[in-house]
Amino acid sequence: MYRLQKIDELLLPSHQYLDPQDECFFFMTYTRLSLGFTPENDLILNFKKAMDRKGKSEWKHKGNAIQEVSNLFIQGTPAINPPGVIFVPIPPSRMKGDPMYDDRIVQVMNNFCSARPNAELREIIYVRQNMPPTHENKLSPGEILPYLEVDKALCVNQKPNVVLVDDVVTDGAHFKACQGLLRQRFPNSRITGLFIARTLH
Amino acid sequence: MLQFGNTTPVQPLKEIVAYEALWANKKTTWKSLSDLFARHPDSLPSDFVSGDQVHAIEDEVKKFVFGMNFRTGLLISGTFDFPMQLNDAKERIVLLYYTGILEYLKTRCVAIVGTRTPSSEGLAVAAEVATKLAMDDFTVVSGLASGIDTQAHKSTIAAGGRTIAVLGTPLNKVYPKENNELQNKIANEHLLISQVPFYRYSKQDYRINKNFFLERNKTMSALTEATLIVEAGETSGSLTQAAAALFQKRKLFIWDTCFKNKKISWPQNFAEKGAIRVSSYEELKGYLNHA
Numbered sequence: 076m077y078r079l080q081k082i083d084e085l086l087l088p089s090h091q092y093l094d095p096q097d098e099c100f101f102f103m104t105y106t107r108l109s110l111g112f113t114p115e116n117d118l119i120l121n122f123k124k125a126m127d128r129k130g131k132s133e134w135k136h137k138g139n140a141i142q143e144v145s146n147l148f149i150q151g152t153p154a155i156n157p158p159g160v161i162f163v164p165i166p167p168s169r170m171k172g173d174p175m176y177d178d179r180i181v182q183v184m185n186n187f188c189s190a191r192p193n194a195e196l197r198e199i200i201y202v203r204q205n206m207p208p209t210h211e212n213k214l215s216p217g218e219i220l221p222y223l224e225v226d227k228a229l230c231v232n233q234k235p236n237v238v239l240v241d242d243v244v245t246d247g248a249h250f251k252a253c254q255g256l257l258r259q260r261f262p263n264s265r266i267t268g269l270f271i272a273r274t275l276h
Numbered sequence: 277m278l279q280f281g282n283t284t285p286v287q288p289l290k291e292i293v294a295y296e297a298l299w300a301n302k303k304t305t306w307k308s309l310s311d312l313f314a315r316h317p318d319s320l321p322s323d324f325v326s327g328d329q330v331h332a333i334e335d336e337v338k339k340f341v342f343g344m345n346f347r348t349g350l351l352i353s354g355t356f357d358f359p360m361q362l363n364d365a366k367e368r369i370v371l372l373y374y375t376g377i378l379e380y381l382k383t384r385c386v387a388i389v390g391t392r393t394p395s396s397e398g399l400a401v402a403a404e405v406a407t408k409l410a411m412d413d414f415t416v417v418s419g420l421a422s423g424i425d426t427q428a429h430k431s432t433i434a435a436g437g438r439t440i441a442v443l444g445t446p447l448n449k450v451y452p453k454e455n456n457e458l459q460n461k462i463a464n465e466h467l468l469i470s471q472v473p474f475y476r477y478s479k480q481d482y483r484i485n486k487n488f489f490l491e492r493n494k495t496m497s498a499l500t501e502a503t504l505i506v507e508a509g510e511t512s513g514s515l516t517q518a519a520a521a522l523f524q525k526r527k528l529f530i531w532d533t534c535f536k537n538k539k540i541s542w543p544q545n546f547a548e549k550g551a552i553r554v555s556s557y558e559e560l561k562g563y564l565n566h567a
Contacts, residue, residue: 077356079285086288088347100285103356104349106378117382147356 076150077102082244082273089275092216092247097254099244099268102147106275118143119272122242126175141179144242144271145186152191159193161234162269163257165241165249166198166223168206180240199229199260200253216251223256230260237264244270286320288350289341294321295371296337297329299473306491310367318354321370333475340474344448346375346463364524365498369471372495373447376467380415380438386564387417387496389514390424390506398507401531402427405504408557410437414564417500419444419492419513420459422452424506429458433466442496443470444489446477471495493517502527502564504554510540518546527563529554 082090082099093099105119121140128134162184169176184196203224206214239253250268257266298304298321313319341348351358351372359381362369386409388402406416406428416432418425420441432439441462443449447470450456462468472488493513497503497520505528508514521528532555534543547553554560 078354080352080355080357081285081287083287084289085292085341085348085350104378106349106376 077147079151079269080104086273090244090247090273092251093244097247097250097268098265099247099250099270099273101244101270101273102151103272104275105243105272119243122179122271123177126177137179141182142186144179145183145190147271148183148187148269149190152187155191155193157193158234159195160236160238161195161197161199161264162188162238162240163197163199163253165239165253166200166202168202168208168222170202170205173205180242184240195234197229199226200224200256201226213246214248216248216255219248219252220255223252225256225260227260233261233264235264237261237266238269239266240269242270243272243274244268245274245276284320286352286355287322288352289338291321291352291371292341292348292350292373293330293334293337294325296473296475297321297325297333299476300329300333300479304476306367309370313353313368313370320352320354336478337475340446340448340478344375345460346468348447349374349378351378359499361500362495362498364526365494365520366523367491367494369495369498372469372471374467374469375447375463376465377438378467380440380467381499383415383438384413384564385415385417385440385500387500387503387517388424388428388506389418389493389496389503389508389517391508391512391514392421392423392425394423394427394507397533398424398531399427401533402506403431405506405557405560406431406437407435408561410435410439412561413437415440417442417496419489419496420451420455420462421489421513422455426455426458429462433461438466440467440469440499442492442499443468443472444492445485446470446472446474448474449477469495469499489513490516494520497521497526498524500526502529504529504531504560505534506531507534508540508542510542515542515546518542518551522546522549522551527552529560529563531555 079100118140121136122144124137164180167177188194188196201224202222204222206222237257244250254266353370388406402424409416410432415438416428417440418428429439445451450459477485490513493516497517503517503521505514518528528551530543530551530553532553552563
């Protein structure tokens with residue numbers, strides 16, 4: 076079982092949009108993910124493998140990575156007491172239905188929630204229009220907001236803890252945009268972030 | 277805190293201050309820390325220090341940690357980032373400081389070490405092996421000392437390879453001074469690692485601090501799959517690394533010319549315990565890729 080780490084005062088300077096009050100947790104650190112010399116069996120690279128690789132022999136690595144990440148969450152997070160926690164995936168940049176839409180985080184959280192009593196998955200936030208690819212233009216939280224929509228029907232039956240989940244946190248822009256939306260809908264809940272990895276440029 | 281069951285997430289700065297506070301006690305040694313965490317394997321440094329102990333050094337520690345021209349990173353036992361290889365070390369390492377490209381630790385790493393006062397032949401061997409290891413996509417690890425270490429780092433960088441320096445000083449100190457530029461380059465473009473506590477080091481005489489160099493050699497061996505000793509005298513820190521490598525079941529290579537020096541007996545002693553005598557890079561590479 077691995078311990079989670081918190082993005083604290085030491086690590087905060089690497090994540091420009093996060094504030095000292097934000098509570099974000101992660102399992103692993105990637106300092107130069109983009110350099111690509113990490114081994115082919117690298118968990119995050121396989122996990123993020125693009126949807127257009129489907130059908131190729133490498134695709135099985137993605138399935139394995141989804142399972143491995145699920146296990147990491149299940150084993151790294153032992154028990155959730157009543158009244159429970161709502162887990163909200165930070166949506167990927169593509170709309171549902173787009174060929175490149177990737178539901179890897181939803182798959183992981185489905186696995187997680189079926190293994191963990193009192194954990195509940197709610198896809199509260201979704202993308203109403205495809206976002207531009209991040210490698211072309213890094214968006215700020217304010218620039219991300221117009222692409223996001225809240226499913227109000229899923230905001231009933233609130234709980235004290237809401238956790239936003241994503242694969243990686245880099246500058247924290249997606250987290251901040253989603254946190255802002257949830258704060259309006261869940262004014263009395265504590266909203267935290269849970270990530271597989273934090274990445275640095 | 278986001279509390280899942282009993283597993284408290286690590287707050288990196290809090291653990292750094294706690295680790296430094298443990299070391300602020302003059303009785304603390306690598307052995308005593310190792311024993312402490314062996315008795316309490318699921319603990320963090322912060323489990324063993326009082327608020328007063330933290331308070332006494334906190335500001336000073338933060339000055340060290342935030343006072344460098346690069347960002348301090350933390351590797352702590354129990355987290356996914358912590359290199360599993362370290363568990364093979366005789367004395368348990370609970371925490372390492374780093375700056376740079378952490379992914380290097382996931383690549384194949386080979387250490388090149390040796391004397392601070394090498395012969396020209398020794399330097400040539402270090403340069404050749406480092407260059408060829410880099411070209412074969414190995415990461416070259418050394419200790420940033422004068423002589424063989426410096427040559428290994430520089431040749432690796434010149435060959436466009438990856439290098440890791442495992443320091444015997446805290447991250448904020450450079451020894452020897454003339455390696456300042458090299459240390460900065462490794463910090464900014466490669467990977468710099470140290471287990472040495474900032475605070476304790478700053479309060480001790482340099483003669484006592486020398487002991488940290490030997491601990492560094494054990495850690496360097498644990499982080500790598502093999503160590504090559506190019507050239508070393510009877511009292512070299514490289515021999516600490518050699519003994520650690522054999523204990524940790526790492527490959528230990530000794531360059532052929534060491535055996536021809538009749539003034540020293542360590543090559544033969546280590547060869548009898550399992551070290552491999554090599555006289556060319558190709559031979560060394562053969563052992564790395566097989567058996």
